[in-house]
Amino acid sequence: MKVAPSLLSCDFSRMGEEVSRIDAAGADLIHLDVMDGHFVPNLTIGPGIVKAVRPYTKLPFDVHLMISHPDSYIDPFADAGADIITFHVEAEDDIEKTIAHIRERGVLPGLVIKPATPAEAVFTYLDSLYMVLVMTVEPGFGGQSFMADMMPKVRALKAEIERRGLDVLIEADGGITAATAPVCREAGVDVSVSGTGVFKAPDAAAAIREIAGTVQNN
Ligand code: DX5
Ligand code: ZN
Numbered sequence: 381m382k383v384a385p386s387l388l389s390c391d392f393s394r395m396g397e398e399v400s401r402i403d404a405a406g407a408d409l410i411h412l413d414v415m416d417g418h419f420v421p422n423l424t425i426g427p428g429i430v431k432a433v434r435p436y437t438k439l440p441f442d443v444h445l446m447i448s449h450p451d452s453y454i455d456p457f458a459d460a461g462a463d464i465i466t467f468h469v470e471a472e473d474d475i476e477k478t479i480a481h482i483r484e485r486g487v488l489p490g491l492v493i494k495p496a497t498p499a500e501a502v503f504t505y506l507d508s509l510y511m512v513l514v515m516t517v518e519p520g521f522g523g524q525s526f527m528a529d530m531m532p533k534v535r536a537l538k539a540e541i542e543r544r545g546l547d548v549l550i551e552a553d554g555g556i557t558a559a560t561a562p563v564c565r566e567a568g569v570d571v572s573v574s575g576t577g578v579f580k581a582p583d584a585a586a587a588i589r590e591i592a593g594t595v596q597n598n
Pocket of ligand 1: 386388389411413444517518519520521522523524553554555556573574575576577
């Protein structure tokens, strides 16, 4: 399983160094959480920060938009250096148009589902997606408890992707640590986001290896 550390849990006063540190620790992707204070009750980073930390790594930037109007922000985040942009199926903009906009910018598109949204909500769009992100907490804050009851959605998505012969990745986000990662791996998650599980760990490299499943967590 690939690991995408979420910068939401990094030291915000030293973001560039934190990106370099997590790259050196073995991260596969860098996950950046964008919140607008409307779609979720929190405000985080904008395109200016994404652009500022872009020179600190060559790893892909996985930008997770928790905003009501994602289509208006595709260009600024593409310009800032996003490689993947995911947005919520529950947001207010036209989904097909937003996916097409992301593709036009040469960025890989993904759709995100909140815990109350069924896997089937993204089935219509699977052919045009690079990734589906299954939230394993309510979006808005880091450090919440992992919802293992989201794993049937991961399995349903995996089955549908395989049935249709597609090549869409499944990402999970929220509460993933060395302790909860095995459940994700067993369910077929391809990429796990981890904020506190990596940035607050005493040894980030060990935490990434444990989440990835390349070493046993004893
Ligand atoms: C929550 C964010 C997550 C968050 C994960 O809304 O989408 O990416 O940073 O943090 P942890 O791993 O601490 O739950
Ligand atoms: Zn996220």
